[in-house]
Amino acid sequence: MAKLVLALDFREREKLERILKEVEGAPIWVKVGLEAISAFGLSIISELKEKGFSVFVDMKLHDIPNTVESATRVITKIGADMLNVHCSGGKAMCSAAVFGAKDEVEKLGIKKPYVLGVTVLTSMGVEDLGAIGMRGTTRETVIRLASLGKEAGLDGIVSSAQEIKVLREYFGKDFVILTPGIRPLGNEINDQKRIATPSEAVKSGADFLVVGRPITAASSPKEAVNAILKEIEEAEKS
Numbered sequence: 001m002a003k004l005v006l007a008l009d010f011r012e013r014e015k016l017e018r019i020l021k022e023v024e025g026a027p028i029w030v031k032v033g034l035e036a037i038s039a040f041g042l043s044i045i046s047e048l049k050e051k052g053f054s055v056f057v058d059m060k061l062h063d064i065p066n067t068v069e070s071a072t073r074v075i076t077k078i079g080a081d082m083l084n085v086h087c088s089g090g091k092a093m094c095s096a097a098v099f100g101a102k103d104e105v106e107k108l109g110i111k112k113p114y115v116l117g118v119t120v121l122t123s124m125g126v127e128d129l130g131a132i133g134m135r136g137t138t139r140e141t142v143i144r145l146a147s148l149g150k151e152a153g154l155d156g157i158v159s160s161a162q163e164i165k166v167l168r169e170y171f172g173k174d175f176v177i178l179t180p181g182i183r184p185l186g187n188e189i190n191d192q193k194r195i196a197t198p199s200e201a202v203k204s205g206a207d208f209l210v211v212g213r214p215i216t217a218a219s220s221p222k223e224a225v226n227a228i229l230k231e232i233e234e235a236e237k238s
Helices: 013-023 034-040 043-050 065-078 091-108 126-131 138-151 161-171 198-204 221-237
Strands: 003-007 029-033 054-061 082-086 114-118 156-158 176-179 208-211
Touching: 003 221, 013 034, 013 221, 029 034, 029 043, 034 043, 034 054, 043 054, 043 065, 054 065, 065 082, 065 091, 082 091, 091 114, 091 138, 114 138, 114 176, 126 138, 138 156, 138 161, 161 176, 161 198, 198 208, 198 221, 208 221
Parallel strands: 003 029, 003 208, 029 054, 054 082, 082 114, 114 156, 156 176, 176 208
Antiparallel strands: none
């Protein structure tokens, strides 16, 4: 069954604790990115693990291979269940991340995290890609970057729901696809451009669905989580 990943994009401790209390015990993953880690430090990963959550560390690493390998080792050692790098950093950089994670888990005897590659941010459209020198359509760019990531040994990629079907055709079922930009019907799209409902993403073949503000800004985050989990379950049955 596809997993729901709650994006904890907060810099205020009070808001973070309130949401965690609301969703405590729910069968979901949580995501911490640059905002939360900048505010609370890497120790937030351990805190969330102690509360029983599987944790996706969404730092989108993008640097020289040696630096990315070292950062991956640190994140793996702390206990992340998933982390990511930018495929646009190149094959050598992606391979370094994979090596760092694998080598660290062998030393420590712990479970290896998924190492995923970011293709094209869901906040970007074709005009944005052209502005930074990327040629071709969004879909062509995603496939090109995903291919590079797979060759580098990544476990999967981060991609919008609009590219999932073609990615499944190219890479099969064993390549993990995590999809951000998930918006249940009736929710605002905010700063996302390439979005989908939970049902659409699941039917297309997503393994992980990232949802933030539709849950954290809801009057009842717990009810919002339950509604999305139900939609995921029904989509997989249909």
